[in-house]
Amino acid sequence: xxxxxxxxxxxxxxxxxxxxxxxxxxxxxxxxxxxxxxxxxxxxxxxxxxxxxxxxxxxxxxxxxxxxxxxxxxxxxxxxxxxxxxxxxxxxxxxxxxxxxxxxxxxxxxxxxxxxxxxxxxxxxxxxxxxxxxxxxxxxxxxxxxxxxxxxxxxxxxxxxxxxxxxxxxxxxxxxxxxxxxxxxxxxxxxxxxxxxxxxxxxxxxxxxxxxxxxxxxxxxxxxxxxxxxxxxxxxxxxxxxxxxxxxxxxxxxxxxxxxxxxxxxxxxxxxxxxxxxxxx
Numbered sequence: 054x055x056x057x058x059x060x061x062x063x064x065x066x067x068x069x070x071x072x073x074x075x076x077x078x079x080x081x082x083x084x085x086x087x088x089x090x091x092x093x094x095x096x097x098x099x100x101x102x103x104x105x106x107x108x109x110x111x112x113x114x115x116x117x118x119x120x121x122x123x124x125x126x127x128x129x130x131x132x133x134x135x136x137x138x139x140x141x142x143x144x145x146x147x148x149x150x151x152x153x154x155x156x157x158x159x160x161x162x163x164x165x166x167x168x169x170x171x172x173x174x175x176x177x178x179x180x181x182x183x184x185x186x187x188x189x190x191x192x193x194x195x196x197x198x199x200x201x202x203x204x205x206x207x208x209x210x211x212x213x214x215x216x217x218x219x220x221x222x223x224x225x226x227x228x229x230x231x232x233x234x235x236x237x238x239x240x241x242x243x244x245x246x247x248x249x250x251x252x253x254x255x256x257x258x259x260x261x262x263x264x265x266x267x268x269x270x271x272x273x274x275x276x277x278x279x280x281x282x283x284x285x286x287x288x289x290x291x292x293x294x295x296x297x298x299x300x301x302x303x304x305x306x307x308x309x310x311x312x313x314x315x316x317x318x319x320x321x322x323x324x325x326x327x328x329x330x331x332x333x334x
Contacts, residue, residue, distance in 0.1 A: 257308025
């Protein structure tokens with residue numbers, strides 16, 4: 054049975070009906086398209102529906118098709134599963150598991166318990182590790198792309214900039230510094246090829262943010278932010294929050310090392326380190 058919110062949305066504006074989906078509210082907008090909470094009338098479930106505008110150039114469409122292809126092969130409790138991709142009336146769409154949750158930086162205010170923070174990032178790392186094991190890197194991990202619901206389940210979202218390590222995907226963005234500078238690894242800021250350790254850096258930067266109460270980097274312009282990301286080390290988390298246990302501080306420092314080879318090899322290794330920390334408390 055269609056929920057009342059979907060019935061009201063369809064009556065309010067017929068354009069809220071896209072194929073068998075009814076758009077109820079916008080969840081956010083990104084570089085390519087917007088994401089809506091939508092009711093899937095065929096499967097009778099709530100979904101997050103990414104909807105692209107009409108008239109996109111071929112590069113944008115290629116990025117979208119790549120996201121659908123890569124994400125559709127992933128199935129893990131800590132990833133937002135992709136259900137369906139298609140086109141309707143010249144509008145491309147992608148439906149995903151709807152996560153009724155909050156971004157990590159809103160779920161964990163400044164001063165949050167370090168163990169709780171570590172457990173949430175550990176779960177996110179497990180989801181990313183599933184992608185890494187299948188040769189896929191995310192390349193835009195940040196608190197806004199990791200949600201936690203009321204039951205404490207963590208879900209990594211938005212594989213819009215994802216890349217397959219065994220394909221030619223890099224050519225779509227070669228030479229560009231793609232991602233979010235505050236959480237970006239140095240090699241990514243320089244436009245160099247990314248790898249699993251690039252995602253490890255971003256997970257470490259998220260961990261730093263949640264423990265420190267603010268992003269690990271700030272800058273007045275995008276250019277300055279990229280320069281900082283390319284060259285400047287992130288300070289030890291204990292320099293801004295002395296009560297963080299030493300073991301956790303060392304994990305953060307290793308994850309955000311400027312030297313790629315000094316980081317954990319992949320998100321699974323980072324998750325294992327956080328598990329050891331949590332078990333040793």
